[in-house]
Amino acid sequence: MTTQPKEKNTMTQAEYLAMERSALDIKYEYFEGEIFAMVGARKNHVRINANLTRKIGNKFEATNTPCEVWPNDMRVKIENGYVYPDIAISCNDAEFEDNEFDTLTNPIVIIEILSESTEAFDRGKKFGFYQAIPTLQEYILVSQDRYYVEQFMRSNDGKWEYRSLKNVDQILKMESVNCELPLSEIYWDIEFEQKG
Secondary structure, three states: EEEEEOOOOOOOHHHHHHHHHHOOOOOOEOOOOOEEEEEEEOHHHHHHHHHHHHHHHHHHHHHHEEEEEEEEOOEEOOOOOEEOOOOEEOOOOOOOOOOOOOEEEOOEEEEEEEOOHHHHHOOOHHHHHHHOOOOOOOOEEOOOOOEEEEEEEEEEOOEEEEEEEEOOOOOEHHHHHHHEEHHHHHHOOOOOOOOO
């Protein structure tokens, strides 16, 4: 999904959560006192998200892996804020910020599907926020305009290693959750738009 900035009014995290939990039709992300409305996504974005959610969930079920896939309605706590990643994965016992069970605090993998309006933020400041989550082991960026998946993996010494996949016959290996996913499954039923 993409975000649109709201007028610059700051609020506390408690005010944000109260507003967010009472909102019925609009979701907001929260960064350092500012809120950003989430707006609709394009067809390829929605299909890729559905493919990822379904295929990863099926693989976890088939292998009896103690992991859960959380689609983009699950809020994730970051330092000084809250976000809605396209997909978050937790393993063993999911941990939540409070007894509302609507804010995940221990994702192991986060996946973002890139859009023109959010790509720079997803690659930059948002990735910085995600790196501060102690449990996070992998951050994955998925293009919706071509076969292109980027994977950042936290090594044992805390450094982030990079891998890119650009061919439909390559396999995304999420080692932290023991799951392999061919790009052909991520991009199943996707038609890329011809540019200019």
